Amino acid sequence: MSTPLTSDQLLHAYQVMRTIRAFEERLHVEFATGEIPGFVHLYAGEEASAAGVMAHLGDDDCIASNHRGHGHCIAKGVDVYGMMAEIYGKKTGVCQGKGGSMHIADFEKGMLGANGIVGAGAPLVVGAALAAKLKGTDSVAVVFFGDGGSNEGAVFEAMNMASVWNLPCLFIAENNGYAEATASNWSVACDHIADRAAGFGMPGVTVDGFDFFAVHEAAGAAVERARAGEGPSLIEVKLTRYYGHFEGDAQTYRAPDEVKHFREHNDCLMQFRERSTRAGLVQASQLDQIDHEVELLIENAVRKAKSDPKPSPADLLTDVYVSYP
Amino acid sequence: MSRLPLTVGIIANPASGRDVRRLTANAGLFSSTDKVSVIQRLLAAFGATGIERVLMPTDMTGIAAAVQKNSHSRQARDSHWPVVEFLDLTLRQSVEDTRKAARWMAERGVALIAVLGGDGTHKAVAAEVGDIPLLTLSTGTNNAFPELREATSAGLAGGLFANGRIPAEIALRRNKRLLVREPARGLHEIALVDVAVSSLPFIGARAISRAADLAEVFVTFAEPQSIGLSALCGLWLPVTRQEPYGAWMRLDPNAAQALLVPLAPGLLQGCGVRDAGYLQPGVPRPLSLASGTLALDGEREIEFNLHDRPTVTLDGGGPLSIDVQAALAFTAQERLLAIGREHPQHPVNLQHQDTPGE
Numbered sequence: 001m002s003t004p005l006t007s008d009q010l011l012h013a014y015q016v017m018r019t020i021r022a023f024e025e026r027l028h029v030e031f032a033t034g035e036i037p038g039f040v041h042l043y044a045g046e047e048a049s050a051a052g053v054m055a056h057l058g059d060d061d062c063i064a065s066n067h068r069g070h071g072h073c074i075a076k077g078v079d080v081y082g083m084m085a086e087i088y089g090k091k092t093g094v095c096q097g098k099g100g101s102m103h104i105a106d107f108e109k110g111m112l113g114a115n116g117i118v119g120a121g122a123p124l125v126v127g128a129a130l131a132a133k134l135k136g137t138d139s140v141a142v143v144f145f146g147d148g149g150s151n152e153g154a155v156f157e158a159m160n161m162a163s164v165w166n167l168p169c170l171f172i173a174e175n176n177g178y179a180e181a182t183a184s185n186w187s188v189a190c191d192h193i194a195d196r197a198a199g200f201g202m203p204g205v206t207v208d209g210f211d212f213f214a215v216h217e218a219a220g221a222a223v224e225r226a227r228a229g230e231g232p233s234l235i236e237v238k239l240t241r242y243y244g245h246f247e248g249d250a251q252t253y254r255a256p257d258e259v260k261h262f263r264e265h266n267d268c269l270m271q272f273r274e275r276s277t278r279a280g281l282v283q284a285s286q287l288d289q290i291d292h293e294v295e296l297l298i299e300n301a302v303r304k305a306k307s308d309p310k311p312s313p314a315d316l317l318t319d320v321y322v323s324y325p
Numbered sequence: 326m327s328r329l330p331l332t333v334g335i336i337a338n339p340a341s342g343r344d345v346r347r348l349t350a351n352a353g354l355f356s357s358t359d360k361v362s363v364i365q366r367l368l369a370a371f372g373a374t375g376i377e378r379v380l381m382p383t384d385m386t387g388i389a390a391a392v393q394k395n396s397h398s399r400q401a402r403d404s405h406w407p408v409v410e411f412l413d414l415t416l417r418q419s420v421e422d423t424r425k426a427a428r429w430m431a432e433r434g435v436a437l438i439a440v441l442g443g444d445g446t447h448k449a450v451a452a453e454v455g456d457i458p459l460l461t462l463s464t465g466t467n468n469a470f471p472e473l474r475e476a477t478s479a480g481l482a483g484g485l486f487a488n489g490r491i492p493a494e495i496a497l498r499r500n501k502r503l504l505v506r507e508p509a510r511g512l513h514e515i516a517l518v519d520v521a522v523s524s525l526p527f528i529g530a531r532a533i534s535r536a537a538d539l540a541e542v543f544v545t546f547a548e549p550q551s552i553g554l555s556a557l558c559g560l561w562l563p564v565t566r567q568e569p570y571g572a573w574m575r576l577d578p579n580a581a582q583a584l585l586v587p588l589a590p591g592l593l594q595g596c597g598v599r600d601a602g603y604l605q606p607g608v609p610r611p612l613s614l615a616s617g618t619l620a621l622d623g624e625r626e627i628e629f630n631l632h633d634r635p636t637v638t639l640d641g642g643g644p645l646s647i648d649v650q651a652a653l654a655f656t657a658q659e660r661l662l663a664i665g666r667e668h669p670q671h672p673v674n675l676q677h678q679d680t681p682g683e
């Protein structure tokens with residue numbers, strides 16, 4: 001589990017986190033113009049979780065996400081331009097513009113989809129993990145849900161079944177402190193989501209979600225267990241979101257300096273830059289180069305997405321079923 | 326002038342007992358519910374020994390909330406719990422919360438602080454409170470500093486000491502500590518049990534679960550029955566809590582000798598022992614690696630590289646703690662818990678309470 005990260009792996013992790021941050025910060029600005037249909041729920045601040053878990057997964061491993069899914073998609077390797085076009089509702093999007101932010105999926109990349117229903121990803125990955133087990137592959141399936149999702153019956157049922165069938169499954173509870181506007185320390189009865197694992201006969205751990213290295217290490221141990229046929233695990237990743245539950249959320253339920261404090265003291269990107277360069281494993285100039293490339297990538301994605309065509313009325317019934325008469 | 330109420334503090338680390346060792350070893354869980362039970366056992370013992378007020382920090386995991394709710398229960402009333410006063414801190418959900426609570430209690434002049442946590446929690450409190458004695462209770466993973474004790478009996482020992490019924494020379498024990506210093510970086514940290522040098526470059530998930538990740542260990546004491554990093558010395562070159570010196574060990578997978586060690590609960594690992602010896606007080610020791618991480622009391626906390634020259638020094642300036650065994654032996658010898666007929670819990674006063682239908 002603690003195989004040292006190579007410089008290439010470190011640079012990749014930084015690139016993933018930086019891409020997510022830039023993608024979300026740009027959407028924050030663009031959404032305010034009114035050009036983007038539907039809702040967006042931004043993942044900025046939580047990047048280390050997606051990057052730390054996904055560093056252990058390949059295209060054959062499946063993930064299921066939630067309403068806050070952009071980060072999971074990017075870290076799983078979904079095309080950034082295709083995502084931006086999807087969010088803009090354009091025909092060039094990864095789901096031909098019919099899914100939007102909350103339904104981005106890319107099966108080629110093992111991304112089973114963001115999901116508008118809280119907790120609904122968990123049963124999906126149990127199915128994917130069962131498939132892997134029956135086929136005898138060493139693939140794993142991972143679900144990301146929040147502190148709100150952790151209170152859903154579907155998540156409990158999925159955890160129970162994954163444990164009973166000893167499936168190669170990871171349950172990642174991204175606890176950002178709020179289910180919409182409800183504080184998790186009020187609404188999660190046992191307070192530590194990780195403690196719930198004991199009730200399902202699986203190990204549960206809590207990690208610092210601002211620290212890529214902490215998430216990476218814990219997820220590595222859990223993935224290794226799952227691939228070795230030792231069954232599911234629950235990881236509670238404690239982190240914060242920099243923006244509201246959705247764009248436009250006035251966040252009156254948060255302390256005035258809360259986000260400021262986290263941005264100044266617990267920024268996963270800042271921490272990662274400081275520590276990886278200090279350890280001499282990557283150069284600051286390499287990270288600057290990534291910052292620059294990501295900026296161009298996002299700029300191009302937004303520019304193209306804006307000018308791309310929307311689906312036409314004739315597209316309405318395509319892609320709805322696998323085959324349509 | 327009115328007398329100040331006899332006050333003690335309780336600090337429970339809400340985060341202890343759920344790190345990555347549940348995945349890499351067979352470590353158990355210490356849930357918030359369990360911690361609440363431990364605190365309530367302490368409150369019963371403090372109530373029985375004349376403690377009037379208990380200070381507790383709030384937390385984000387429902388520990389303080391449950392204690393507050395239960396402090397109005399029949400059980401609390403019947404066992405004469407002290408008044409519980411909560412400090413409303415701005416919580417950051419990090420070790421800083423523990424440090425802040427400890428400083429606040431020191432300012433309020435508590436007679437002792439009961440600490441629920443692992444070695445790391447005790448270290449964080451010790452760094453803030455000078456000579457206020459600690460009543461140590463283990464709710465972490467690999468604990469050497471706090472002993473595994475039933476909170477009720479530990480609470481009796483602490484309460485009787487705080488109330489002046491047991492003299493300090495019997496109830497208190499002075500502990501050793503390790504100082505980790507790097508003046509150029511302004512680094513000045515303490516450890517109560519062990520400092521481990523690891524080649525792992527990052528703090529990561531903090532715990533160390535593989536012998537291959539260990540290069541060197543320094544310990545203040547190492548008991549043969551201990552678990553965790555100090556078990557390396559405990560099973561090779563044991564040192565008691567009382568002896569003035571500590572011990573060190575250098576590890577190397579290619580060394581001629583090797584030792585099987587319980588590095589975490591259920592995790593036995595073969596460790597190559599290159600060399601080991603006693604650690605004399607007051608002598609700064611350089612590290613055997615030029616870069617890597619330092620684990621203080623079991624958790625990687627400090628990343629260092631070629632530009633740093635941290636040293637490790639043992640001294641006898643650690644915190645005072647309650648010697649529960651000695652304190653309770655004195656309690657028995659002096660019959661300190663003998664009660665007269667005027668005591669509400671004397672059998673003659675309890676009889677009428679059993680009347681049915683009351």
